Amino acid sequence: MIIDVTTRNMNVLECFSSETRVRIIELLNEKPYNIGELAEALGLSSAIITKHIQKLEEAKIVFTENTVGKRGTQKRCSLNVDKMTLVLRTVEEEKPRSQSGFTVDLPVGQYIRYKVQPTCGLASSVKRIGMMDDPRYFDDPERTTAEHLWFAIGFVEYRIPNYLVGQETASCLTISLEICSEAPYYNENYPSDITFSINNMDVATWTCPGDFGSKRGQYTPDWWVDTQYGLLKVLSVTDEGTFIDGVRFSDVRIHQLNIKPGQELLFRISCPEPGSGANSGGVSLFGKNFGNYPQDIRVTVAV
Known part of the structure; x- marks a missing residue:
């Protein structure tokens, strides 16, 4: 993914201003996680994790899909890109x-x-x-x-x-x-x-x-x-x-x-x-x- 560093791409750039979102990316680099698993790994509520995932999904950094789990439907999260290049000029x-x-x-x-x-x-x-x-x-x-x-x-x-x-x-x-x-x-x-x-x-x-x-x-x-x-x-x-x-x-x-x-x-x-x-x-x-x-x-x- 090639991203120009402009205000038009703030939704992508803002993803890296949060330590929590960067830690989510680190975890998803290992394997897919559902919302509950991410919440447990990071010691945060599922509601907070959901908001961060929405931000990452909007930026096309994370892909989510609904799957059937042990307790009903769960949202499975995976990395959507492997590399990102920032173009400053x-x-x-x-x-x-x-x-x-x-x-x-x-x-x-x-x-x-x-x-x-x-x-x-x-x-x-x-x-x-x-x-x-x-x-x-x-x-x-x-x-x-x-x-x-x-x-x-x-x-x-x-x-x-x-x-x-x-x-x-x-x-x-x-x-x-x-x-x-x-x-x-x-x-x-x-x-x-x-x-x-x-x-x-x-x-x-x-x-x-x-x-x-x-x-x-x-x-x-x-x-x-x-x-x-x-x-x-x-x-x-x-x-x-x-x-x-x-x-x-x-x-x-x-x-x-x-x-x-x-x-x-x-x-x-x-x-x-x-x-x-x-x-x-x-x-x-x-x-x-x-x-x-x-x-x-x-x-x-x-x-």
Whole structure:
């Protein structure tokens, strides 16, 4: 696991500020433990251990699963990663540049355009929005409260606020979001070729491996029973090309997007129709109150 030392990754970095959490990692290095066993080994209550495990699980350092024990169901804890590399200075940051720019969070329901086909729908943190598999409800005024949306074919498009001023031009655009495929109910082996476009230019197509639902999402409401969470992907367009999670996906460079003050900045997420030769596995998006990551679609523009 490679982690940039930034405020965006505080949920991971904070895991090592607690002696108790570090001792938990030491124990799990030996073998899996359940909550009760950890509590006994550390001389703490199960309630306290549970809170620490939730923090470690949120950071993807620990994996938990419910298993049958001698006294009913127990939560079994295991290490989820073997190594972690902290990156204090990235390649882009080595270059002199202005420290100005901006970051905005876009709720998943605040798209400005869409064209979707079933299976499709929207849900807030408290209820489904409209009827399932009826694209008309993507126009429902309540869509702006959506924390989760999904569609089998089509696209959603967002307008990113453009706060550039004067003669500023973008040197780097970064978009992070929680996303996965869309299968009826869920199917963790369900590849989908998802294309990201900025200002009507396709910058990268990423194949998501599936639609995840066998384990509950960290922030998914208890009443929700279908898709539980996605993968956190980080899309970056720089003067060197377009990258997803640091891996080069295309030669599209930031200057080709023509991001300047006063000009519209659009971000589209799309999935092809069946028969196109691509994996038509749909799209599911998650907001800060759904899935495994407490964030909406986060956009950072550096100048």
